[in-house]
Amino acid sequence: MRKIQAVYDYLKDNKERGLSQVEAITMFRDFRLSGTIFDLRAEGYNITTARKVDVTGKKYSRYHMV
Numbered sequence: 001m002r003k004i005q006a007v008y009d010y011l012k013d014n015k016e017r018g019l020s021q022v023e024a025i026t027m028f029r030d031f032r033l034s035g036t037i038f039d040l041r042a043e044g045y046n047i048t049t050a051r052k053v054d055v056t057g058k059k060y061s062r063y064h065m066v
Contacts, residue, residue, distance in 0.1 A: 011063065
């Protein structure tokens with residue numbers, strides 16, 4: 001299965017949870033999640049970006065399919 005399809009399936013099945021870069025690396029070996037999200041958006045999928053801050057103060061993004 002291609003990474004883009006795997007990410008799409010995950011986002012579709014986990015709409016509320018979403019997906020972060022760290023999760024994409026461990027689950028799909030996708031080191032460029034933002035590029036995969038760009039490609040999915042180019043195909044017409046509505047994916048939002050939620051900016052988050054973890055307990056250590058580090059900022060990250062979590063992607064959700066609408």
